[in-house]
Amino acid sequence: MRNLSEEANAYQNVCNHVVIVDDVWFKYEEEYVLKRISLKIEKRDIHIVMGPNGSGKSTLLKILAGILKPQKGRVYLCDRDIDVLARRDLTKYLGYVHQNPWFYIFNPTIYEEVAFTLRNLGIDENTISKNILEVATELDIVDLLDRSPFTLSEGEARRVVITSAVAHKPLLLLMDEPTAGLDYNLKKRFVDIIKKLNTVFGTAIIIATHDTDILTMIDNAKLVIINKGEIVYRGEVKDALNNPKIFTNNNLSAPVEVEIASRLGISWRELINFNGLLFEVAKLRGSLCR
Ligand SMILES: Nc1ncnc2c1ncn2[C@@H]1O[C@H](COP(=O)(O)OP(=O)(O)OP(=O)(O)O)[C@@H](O)[C@H]1O
Numbered sequence: 506m507r508n509l510s511e512e513a514n515a516y517q518n519v520c521n522h523v524v525i526v527d528d529v530w531f532k533y534e535e536e537y538v539l540k541r542i543s544l545k546i547e548k549r550d551i552h553i554v555m556g557p558n559g560s561g562k563s564t565l566l567k568i569l570a571g572i573l574k575p576q577k578g579r580v581y582l583c584d585r586d587i588d589v590l591a592r593r594d595l596t597k598y599l600g601y602v603h604q605n606p607w608f609y610i611f612n613p614t615i616y617e618e619v620a621f622t623l624r625n626l627g628i629d630e631n632t633i634s635k636n637i638l639e640v641a642t643e644l645d646i647v648d649l650l651d652r653s654p655f656t657l658s659e660g661e662a663r664r665v666v667i668t669s670a671v672a673h674k675p676l677l678l679l680m681d682e683p684t685a686g687l688d689y690n691l692k693k694r695f696v697d698i699i700k701k702l703n704t705v706f707g708t709a710i711i712i713a714t715h716d717t718d719i720l721t722m723i724d725n726a727k728l729v730i731i732n733k734g735e736i737v738y739r740g741e742v743k744d745a746l747n748n749p750k751i752f753t754n755n756n757l758s759a760p761v762e763v764e765i766a767s768r769l770g771i772s773w774r775e776l777i778n779f780n781g782l783l784f785e786v787a788k789l790r791g792s793l794c795r
């Protein structure tokens with residue numbers, strides 16, 4: 506029997522492109538909130554989408570998840586027009602992690618929660634338990650499987666929703682503000698999970714976020730900046746980190762270590778653990794003040 510990563514690789518070989526967004530325009534009311542959006546996501550790509558509040562990040566993710574339909578333009582998922590894909594095919598190809606980890610959780614145990622999507626896809630119980638165990642092992646939540654979702658910490662709940670989103674081996678994982686509410690150490694763990702999913706399961710990943718900390722943690726990703734509904738930057742995260750004006754010109758802050766390094770005239774890589782250090786100092790201060 507093939508293991509999960511072999512199946513994921515075989516599955517991904519079916520598509521030339523994971524996603525093609527071709528000149529998409531979207532409006533909720535009178536004004537377009539997304540304009541002229543074109544993007545290509547290849548196998549194993551990690552894209553980080555940033556932009557000021559209200560710039561259209563969540564709307565874009567919802568369009569890619571087939572939740573919203575653009576008024577103009579086309580979206581192709583695995584070379585097929587998303588409009589003609591059946592709901593079940595969409596579920597099969599996609600994992601969507603909502604900004605609020607509790608949003609989709611409603612089953613009595615974590616196991617049932619994760620099994621729910623797989624049962625809806627008509628997958629047999631043996632494969633379901635094998636897949637759940639395999640992904641839960643990767644994400645280090647095997648001990649939580651019998652627990653009620655409502656007893657989890659935020660960081661645990663986030664790993665559960667990620668497990669639910671990937672247990673069926675999606676081609677594309679969409680995550681909206683996945684690090685909101687996570688402390689620096691949990692963010693680092695989250696990034697390890699993302700990297701593992703990408704390399705072990707071959708999943709292409711799109712993360713919409715305000716969180717600049719994760720840029721220095723996944724510096725081999727691609728960065729897309731949206732401002733007022735339009736893509737204003739598309740390139741390598743590394744290049745943006747070496748040119749922080751890309752952030753400030755678009756009403757965003759550069760990661761704190763990048764800003765400090767640029768004032769000191771040194772490379773941000775020399776300050777890579779700066780945020781972690783600040784977190785440790787804050788913890789120490791907290792414990793001294795108690
Ligand atoms: N259901 C809705 N009806 C009307 N307008 C909406 C709706 N949802 C979002 N908008 C508007 O669309 C624009 C883009 O919103 P969106 O949520 O995509 O932005 P965002 O970049 O994700 O913002 P944030 O950083 O705050 O999460 C905003 O002007 C927002 O007010």
Ligand SMILES: [Mg+2]
Nearest residue numbers: 562563564681
């Ligand atoms: Mg949003």
